[in-house]
Amino acid sequence: MKNQYLPLRFVIEKKVDETPDAKTFILRPHDKDVSKLRYKPGQFLILSLPGYGEAPFTFASCPDKDGKLQISVRKVGALTNALHELKEKDVIGVRGPYGNTFPLDRIKHKDLLFIAGGCGIAPLRSLIQHVFKNRKDYDEVEIIYGCRMPRDRFYKQEIKTWQNNPGTKVYLTVDEPDASWNGACGVVCALFPKIKLNPRTTMVFLCGPGVMIKFAIQDILKLGFKENSIYASLERYMKCGIGKCGHCYAKGKYVCLDGPNFSYAEMRELGIDS
């Protein structure tokens, strides 16, 4: 029988600086069998760093045929600090995939609106890449992305390619501009008047700090978007990924099993707003 807690070994192939305190890690399977970890956009993994324990991270890129995967990690605690210190070719553990996927069957041939704050762009990026890879299956795409300062924006080069993608609009904003910034300032909600998509037929995906999710949903509902077409990726403390450890439990649901992607209608049932 499978030991659910046993990690697979992965090698750090590349480290990419994203912001002053965040890096993206490109990982490849240590052994040649790449079939062991197949995931879909929206799911997450649990990373193992012996000596520091384990922590959950979302898949930050769309699935790759070579079994490579990406995670974007901000330095916030002991494990993430140690992870940042690792070098290319170092070995770490990965188990998963865990959690539900974005509702891929519900979004084909629809308009898509993405709203992200800070490192909340990471889980949305796996879906955005998936959409651009299969561009003809989707209609208009709008992406609203806010962060604290211009230097805190993830995927700076890749976002430029999104901006050039036909049928796609990208709106960026920062809370604290610097001399280099001539774009919008303020919270993501301040950019909502720019949304051109039809609220009745658009699927909305949000990820970011709790307060951003809470207020962005309130404002997006006022524009006529529907409760069951708004999805948020939630962040919770978790240890097992399989609904056993209890940390992410809320009213009979487990964010690790039943989530991390919930429609706003489901969130209301659980009595949570972020």
Place this chain on the structure above:
Amino acid sequence: MEKLFITQENLKIFVKNLKNDCDEFIAPRKENVDDIIFGDTKDNGRELSTYDGNSVTSPRSFLLPQTEPLFEIKSAKDCVLLPVEDRKKRIFYGVRPCDIKALTLMRKFFVDELADLPYKEKFENSTFIALSCDKRCSKECFCYEMDSGPYAKEGFDLQLTKIQQGYYVNIGSKKGSQIIRRQKKLFANAAPEFAKEIKNILKDFTKGIEKIDYKKLAGIIKQEKVKESVWDDIGVRCVVCSGCITLCPTCSCFSIADRLNGDKGMRMRYCDGCPYAGFTRMAGGSTPFPRHRDHIRRFFEHKLSVDVERYGTPSCVGCGRCIQTCPGNINIRKFINSVLEAQVL
């Protein structure tokens, strides 16, 4: 089902033989500080064949220990982890019906649903011999009210009931009947009057007490009809001693952490729980449950409402251990009564 009987003398022989057939014989034993705790008595004969009250801790601590190794870290640098297996054959003897019900709920959670291998291994190598109750374990016990005592309905391999001349024996599983078959000579068929004696014990036990309408209770909690001031009071009283989650036979939450010495070490799992503020706090410092009252509320909601929906029965089995241990006098039984009474008014 076959109804059997065993004398006190034969039970001693039965226990002696059982001990030869296991690695650990987990039974209630009197501690040097004058209380009763489950412990291994295979080699020391300290087990009590019958006893008053209940063990301070439940058998949970042998299947989901306070800390246990999950993996041996052979090399931290190369991320080489070897699973730690526990294939010990354990016999649990003298387990109270409330704890048997708890074990059944834990089996549903850890074994029948998506399985947790470390628990499943230990559980499947275990035999459970229940000892039914002829009187209340303590003034805090409310097993009959919670539908978990004084007899176990399922979840045991054998169940013993003390009667005047010896013990009445129920067989609860295939494993149970195999055990009996191997020592058939020690058992006799139960006389019909024994059933009558048991009926009288039950009558005495349940005199003047009513079962709790736990479905109604679950509904009230789910609909958030419990007054906010009740949760406020509970939050203020809790001093986060963690006694309740340590002793509760159905608490299952845990964390995982590594202990390293150089490049080698262990990946451990340890019991954790909702009263701690850090239980839901993320690495960045934010938490979806910033208020302490909501931590304890999770505990109550899970046991009294969510699990009723999930398993058809509450996962509070009325053992009363959390009430006995709480320094803030948080009393789940009084909570239940006051919630139900407030509804009646």
